[in-house]
Amino acid sequence: QVGRTGILTPVAELEPVFLAGSTIARATLHNEEEIQRKDIRVGDTVVIEKAGQVIPAVVRVVMEKRPAESAPYNLPESLGHRCPVCHGPIHRDPEFVAWRCENMACPAQLKRSIAHFASRKAMDIEGLGDKLIDQLVDSGLVTSHVDLFHLTSDQLAGLERMGPKSAANLVQALADCKTRDLWRLLHGLGIPHVGEGAARKLADAFRSLDRIQQAAETELEAVPDIGEIMADAIADFFRNEKNLTLIKALTDAGLAPTPPAQSAVSAVGPLQGKTVVVTGTLSHFSRDSIKETLRSLGATVTDSVSKKTDYLIVGDAPGSKVAKAEKLGVSILTEADFLDLANQEPPGQPP
Ligand SMILES: [Zn+2]
The missing domain is CATH 3.40.50.10190 (BRCT domain)
Incomplete structure (x- = not known):
């Protein structure tokens, strides 16, 4: 499975089993280290655990049932050192103990990234769910976030399970989201380490995307709750040509995020400096x-x-x-x- 930032999460395909009210055919293996630590191999019989809404996890292997010919699992080798979705090269990211697809145009990454962008705690685009994102990317209508804003209701109405009314609603929702609060866009961009809380703090401190882009790492670090690692990640993000191109394209498409409301501490109030x-x-x-x-x-x-x-x-x-x-x-x-x-x-x- 390929995540929003290209991280490959190993998932175990299981012989379906009925557990706690649902059929389970997949369980997460978390990462390569976890697989090695638990020595989980292809063909193994495993104990799985289901906690709440979370994807079930593999707890341990039932050794007595291990097939005689099994060999330790090697994640990159089993993938042929290629991303299972786009077949682009993968490399090991030491920071996240994970393998990562390096192809920024990988459809799996694009889908996750758009889903995050549209989510309720980010740009909050009503009606843009995972299934629709799959269709949009698979059909080639959307090859980047910017394409969303050029979709017409005719194009949308041509998709499966999409009537003219919901197509028009989505076009409206996309138009409405252009002036969402600045922190929502900041969160939606998917800057590593920057969650909703940090995005709000950044928006409060800088009040415009331009100013955040131009901020030095020391200025970023001066913002409450923004540490060195986050400041590094933010500065890196805005140095990346690909990200700058995306932001420019979004702005050209009419995205104009709303800065946070002025607080009593106003730099331009009538009593400033008096x-x-x-x-x-x-x-x-x-x-x-x-x-x-x-x-x-x-x-x-x-x-x-x-x-x-x-x-x-x-x-x-x-x-x-x-x-x-x-x-x-x-x-x-x-x-x-x-x-x-x-x-x-x-x-x-x-x-
Ligand atoms: Zn890929």
């Missing part, structure tokens, strides 16, 4: 909480009014600062003015 003084008692803020709010908006809070002061926020029973501000021509804001300006919802009453 010097603010507060006087009197405010109704929605304690002295500490107003300072904290101002700082979070990018303002500098000082204690006394001077020529450098941009705003004086005035509460009840203000002191001499008001007169001084008027004299210096400093803008005076009431608490309501401030809330308007900063576009802030008033918080709860101060403690």
